[in-house]
Every structure is written in structure tokens, then in C-alpha cells.
Amino acid sequence: MPTSKKPFVIGAGVVAAAALLGVVSYTATKPASPSPTVVAESSAEPRTGVYPELEEYARRDAKDPLAVGRADAPVVLIEYADFKCGYCGKFARETEPELIEKYVDEGTLRIEWRNFPIFGEESERAARAAWAAGQQGRFWQFHKAAYAEGAKEQGFGKDRVTALAREAGVADLDRFGRDLDSEAARQAVAKDQEQAYALGATSTPSFLVNGRPIAGAQPMETFTDAIEAAKREAAK
Numbered sequence: 104m105p106t107s108k109k110p111f112v113i114g115a116g117v118v119a120a121a122a123l124l125g126v127v128s129y130t131a132t133k134p135a136s137p138s139p140t141v142v143a144e145s146s147a148e149p150r151t152g153v154y155p156e157l158e159e160y161a162r163r164d165a166k167d168p169l170a171v172g173r174a175d176a177p178v179v180l181i182e183y184a185d186f187k188c189g190y191c192g193k194f195a196r197e198t199e200p201e202l203i204e205k206y207v208d209e210g211t212l213r214i215e216w217r218n219f220p221i222f223g224e225e226s227e228r229a230a231r232a233a234w235a236a237g238q239q240g241r242f243w244q245f246h247k248a249a250y251a252e253g254a255k256e257q258g259f260g261k262d263r264v265t266a267l268a269r270e271a272g273v274a275d276l277d278r279f280g281r282d283l284d285s286e287a288a289r290q291a292v293a294k295d296q297e298q299a300y301a302l303g304a305t306s307t308p309s310f311l312v313n314g315r316p317i318a319g320a321q322p323m324e325t326f327t328d329a330i331e332a333a334k335r336e337a338a339k
Contacts, residue, residue, distance in 0.1 A: 153333075157314035160298065162215060168237035171203065172213030177337035178330050180212060181311040183219040183299040186229035186249045186259060188307040190320040195250035198323050202330075211334055216242070217295040219307055225259040228283075230292045232264035235282035236273050244271035313337070 161179035164170070180202070184191040199214070206212035218233065220226030229249060236245035248254065248270045257263055261283075268279050282288055299309065302316070310317040310326075313333035317325065 152316070153314045153336075154316070155314055157302070157311050157316070160302075160311060161213075161313075163213070167215065168240060168242050169216040169218075169234070170213060171243060172207040173210050174213065176207075176210060176213035178206070178212045178313050178333045179215060179311075180326070180330070181215045181217060183217045183295070183302075183304055183307060183309040185218075185220050185222055185226050185307040186233065187220075187222040187226045187255050189255070191308045192250040192252075192255065194308055194320040195246065196252070198320065198326060201323055202326060205327075206330055212330060216246070217299060218292045219296055219299045219304065219309070220292065221305075221307060227292065228261065228264060229259040230295075231283050231288040232259070232268065232279075234288050234291050235279050235285075236268050236271055238282050239273050239275060239279065241268070241271045241273045245273070247271070 158179075160181055162170070163174045163179065165174040182194075184194075202212060202214070207214060216233075218230035220230040233242055233245050233249065236242050245267060248267045249259075254267070264283065265276060265280065268276060273279050302309070302311075304318075306318070308318075308320055312326070312329040313336070315329050315333065317329060
């Protein structure tokens with residue numbers, strides 16, 4: 104897996120959060136394990152479990168094709184995920200659509216995706232394919248197709264990711280193929296990976312909600328509590 108040649112300058116808050124992520128993140132990914140463990144429980148205290156330095160990881164780029172929601176939304180959820188991860192698929196199918204309907208559509212929440220391929224060559228290819236689809240404005244459509252029930256079981260070989268791009272409505276498949284294998288795609292994926300590793304994440308999915316780390320495809324309530332707490336804090 105790629106690692107940064109120029110390590111991040113990490114503050115004390117990031118180190119603490121990294122320790123929290125590292126404690127439970129492995130069990131959050133194992134397909135045969137029970138429900139994954141949350142890193143930071145939601146709390147009635149808005150700043151409990153929040154690391155202000157981690158809020159700076161939100162890019163808030165209005166032109167980011169791997170994000171959905173207003174760039175100036177008061178709450179940003181960053182997701183570090185792998186297309187071969189079963190729990191990532193669960194989150195994508197069951198929880199994320201509810202979050203979009205409840206919070207993104209009305210302007211409270213922005214979701215920013217980070218490619219974090221940890222399951223080998225096919226994970227890496229799927230990540231680059233998602234990025235390539237995003238260059239033609241079809242990242243979220245590719246995301247939906249790649250996380251559909253049974254999709255990961257078909258693998259992410261080159262022909263397969265091209266078929267997913269076609270399903271996602273990517274208009275120029277020749278360009279998609281070039282972007283998929285480009286150095287720009289590799290660098291974009293590596294940048295996301297480096298950020299996740301710097302945070303101490305070793306499994307997927309891992310999340311930050313305005314600096315609050317959460318690991319695993321947690322129930323809707325866990326995300327709702329974190330988003331509501333962050334929203335109240337942002338309104339002060």
C-alpha cells in the first residue's frame with residue numbers, strides 16, 4: 104500500500120484521534136465479525152470526542168466531484184472507504200441515502216469521499232475508476248453501481264470497472280480508460296490513502312464528522328447524533 108514519502112505534520116489532537124481509530128478499526132472491517140465498534144460515541148456534549156485539528160481535513164472544494172452538498176455546509180462528514188469493503192457497501196446502501204435526504208438536501212451536511220483501498224490490486228483499480236468517473240461528473244453514479252448488492256463479488260477487473268462506468272452513464276469510455284490508468288488518478292488515490300493512514304485508520308469505513316472520528320458502518324442514530332451535535336456547535 105502506498106505510504107507518504109513526506110509525512111504529515113500531525114498535531115497532538117490528531118495523534119490522539121489516530122490512537123482511537125487504531126484501537127478498533129481492524130475489527131470494523133472484518134466481514135465475519137459482529138457489528139463494528141464505534142470509535143467515538145456520540146455525546147450530549149458537542150465537543151466530547153472532537154479533535155479540532157481534524158476539522159481542517161475537510162476540503163470544502165465546491166468543484167470536488169467526489170463530494171456532495173454545499174461547500175459551506177456547517178457539518179462535513181468525511182468518509183474513508185474501499186469498494187471491496189462489505190460494511191462500506193452497507194453504509195452506502197442503507198445509511199448514506201438517508202443522510203443525504205435528511206441533511207444534505209436541506210443544506211446542513213456535506214459528504215466528502217476519500218478513496219482508501221486496503222484490499223489489494225482490485226481495490227486500487229476500483230478507487231482509480233471511481234476517480235476517473237468523477238472526472239466526467241459521474242462519481243456518485245459509479246459509487247452506487249459499485250456498491251450495489253452483489254457488485255463486489257464480481258470483482259473489479261479492468262473490464263468490470265469499465266462496465267460499471269457504462270452503467271453509471273460515463274459518456275466517454277475511452278477517456279475513462281485513459282484517466283483510470285493515469286498518474287493523476289494514482290496520485291489522487293495515494294493522497295487520500297496517506298491522509299487516512301496519518302489519522303491511524305487501518306480499516307474501512309472510517310469517518311470524521313467535523314473532527315469527530317467514527318469507525319464502522321454504524322447505525323443511522325450514531326451519525327444523526329454526531330451531525331446534530333456538530334450542527335449545534337457550528338451555530339454558536
